[in-house]
Amino acid sequence: MNHDAYPDNYIRSILNSVKSIAMVGASPVNVRPSYFAFKYLAQRGYDMIPVNPGHVGKDLLGKPFVASLRDIGRPVDMIDIFRNSSHIMPIVDEALALDPLPKVIWMQLGARDDAAAEKAEAAGIKVVMNRCPKIEYGRLSSEISWMGVNSRTLSSKRPPAPTQGMRLSLNRMSVGGGETAASDRAAKNKSEQS
Amino acid sequence: MSDRLPGFSTLAVHAGAQPDPTTGARATPIYQTTSFVFNDADHAASLFGLQAFGNIYTRIGNPTNAVLEERVAALEGGTAALAVASGHAAQVVVLQQLLQPGDEFIAARKLYGGSINQFAHAFKSFGWNVVWADPDDVASFERAVTPRTKAIFIESIANPAGSITDIEAISTVARKAGMPLIVDNTLASPYLIRPIDHGADIVVHSLTKFLGGHGNSLGGIIVDAGTFDWSTGGKYPMLSEPRPEYHGIRLQETFGNFAFAIACRVLGLRDLGPALSPFNAFMILTGIETLPLRMQKHCDNAKAVAEFLAGHSAVSAVNYAGLASDKYNQLARKYAPKGAGAVFTFSLKGGYDAGVNLVSKLQLFSHLANVGDTRSLVIHPASTTHSQLDDAAKIKSGAGPDVVRLSVGIEDKEDLIADLEQALST
Known part of the structure; x- marks a missing residue:
């Protein structure tokens, strides 16, 4: 997989197929991005599991925190890693020890570890890096368009008025794969420099 | 779902609108409302904290305006956009995110007169210092860079003479200096030039001109290319540092490659207040649906009119980049192969009096201070917009006493030529 630019169909098929998401680094602080990404994905119907050893015994929006991936105790479709690039590898190693394996490992906006991604992909796991699932869900459903974001999708269909808990259709026609061409190039140049 | 890429005309009609x-309304409704009801207290708090997608108040965002924003972002190849009340408002909002008092920005000397005024005088009182450079001399931009420089500003097709700017060369200077390149793409519109494809990091427009296209509604827009990394070196604290007004959120970290557009909305538009009326957004959106058709006709007419003028005995010079003999023709072929725009100047052998005489004799061309209307427009800068300058200053700014500026409309070109013919020969 080219991790500089993901085709929309790749992201779409992940967000359409996964049901449970374990979020590593989920924060109970309600102004942290991990908190509101967790909340948004829960509101869109995903089965969310907060993973953070510092908060075991508490819960996040009614879901009990677990200390680590192996403490989840049931199969999970996707691991969403809300940690810096330097903390990715041990979490991927932990994910690779799960049975059954997760189908997807997703690293948040700003997080990227190509070696970890290669390892996960070798085990047959789909990997997304340096993206936010909330933004991608909002983009492909065009829910994010309220703030002038280019969803890079078109639709002539009448959508339902979204309500809480409703899964939205992500199956709009794509204007192009991945990000816009210029932002792709910028991301690629940046990753080559670092 | 195929990942086929729709063409420009399809985007001009569909992007952002569903x-x-x-109600099932197919045309974009005009959401003429100041405010939007919250689901509950938690929803309200999430919206105010930038944690949820949704509308709060039309000064921050409006569903009609959002369609316009996504439409222009798609046409320009950007990640996001923000519509504001005018092109001037777009410039204030952009620079507010980039400059602190005492900072500098470099601007091309050839700009819309209103921008020159805004940069030189209004922005000076904010402590934002403009340093002028010559768009025909790329090295002059390089020489102007200092440790306080935060951005470079150019026009793609420049006022008043429709000259073409070497965007790629200047973007190289900006990249080397670690600062964003802002391109005012008003006179080209994305149909002719997409500055992001040539290295622009931010694109601004007066929507009032060719995008709206009908001379009926003011508007401006800011497009984020998603190309600039705002987080390095603390040079752009509005984007890289925790924002006290939003519980310590860092915009670049939270919004990634559309953080600049969000900064313009939640720090610029929200606090400075130049919101676009949803009614104007609707009018401009309707105009954009026909942008490709209109812009091609504007360019074709402009070329025919320029060729006619170049062969007329009363005319001493025509500055139109679409003419093979023009100084900017090479750049026009590179950057604007579909046409060199529809705004240009020409000079009359009879000088100042001939200019005044021409504008008074024209029957179809309207004598007014605007460009980018369906109607053909004319102005004699020396007796109007530039009348306060002495002759030397007029000549330097491309508005000498013998200069007339046209904005060629989409009427039949034969009628426009006939109108100029009768006015020049009487």
Whole structure:
């Protein structure tokens, strides 16, 4: 997989197929991005599991925190890693020890570890890096368009008025794969420099 | 779902717009409302904290305006956009995110007169210092860079003479200096030039001109290319540092490659207040649907008119980059192969009096201070917009006493030529 630019169909098929998401680094602080990404994905119907050893015994929006991936105790479709690039590898190693394996490992906006991604992909796991699932869900459903974001999708269909808990259709026609061409190039140049 | 890429004309009609979820309305409704009801207290708090997608108040965002924003972002190849009340408002909002008092920005000397005034005088009182450079001399931009420089500003097709700017060369200077390149793409519109493809990091427009296209509604827009990394070196604290007004959120970290557009909305538009009326957004959106058709006709007419003028005995010079003999023709072929725009100047052998005489004799061309209307427009800068300058200053700014500026409309070109013919020969 080219991790500089993901085709929309790749992201779409992940967000359409996964049901449970374990979020590593989920924060109970309600102004942290991990908190509101967790909340948004829960509101869109995903089965969310907060993973953070510092908060075991508490819960996040009614879901009990677990200390680590192996403490989840049931199969999970996707691991969403809300940690810096330097903390990715041990979490991927932990994910690779799960049975059954997760189908997807997703690293948040700003997080990227190509070696970890290669390892996960070798085990047959789909990997997304340096993206936010909330933004991608909002983009492909065009829910994010309220703030002038280019969803890079078109639709002539009448959508339902979204309500809480409703899964939205992500199956709009794509204007192009991945990000816009210029932002792709910028991301690629940046990753080559670092 | 195929990942086929729709063409420019398809985007001009469809991008950002879908049938209204509540009513099924196919044209984009005008959401003429100041405010939007919250689901509950938690929803309200999430919206105010930038944690949820949704509308609060039309000064921050409006569903009609959002369609316009996504439409222009798609046409320009950007990640997001923000519509504001005018092109001037777009410039204030952009620079507010980039400059602190005492900072500098470099601007091309050839700009819309209103921008020159805004940069030189209004922005000076904010402590934002403009340093002028010559768009025909790329090295002059390089020489102007200092440790306080935060951005470079150019026009793609420049006022008043429709000259073409070497965007790629200047973007190289900006990249080397670690600062964003802002391109005012008003006179080209994305149909002719997409500055992001040539290295622009931010694109601004007066929507009032060719995008709206009908001379009926003011508007401006800011497009984020998603190309600039705002987090390095603390040079752009509005984007890289925790924002006290939003519980310590860092915009670059939270919004990634559309953080600049969000900064313009939640720090610029929200606090400075130049919101676009949803009615104007609707008018401009309707105009954009026909942008490709209109812009091609504007360019074709402009070329025919320029060729006619170049062969007329009363005319001493025509500055139109679409003419093979023009100084900017090479750049026009590179950057604007579909046409060199529809705004240009020409000079009359009879000088100042001939200019005054021409504008008074024209029957179809309207004598007014605007460009980018369906109607053909004319102005004699020396007796109007530039009348306060002495002759030397007029000549330096491309508005000498013998200069007339046209904005060629989409009427039949034969009628426009006939109108100029009768006015020049009497």
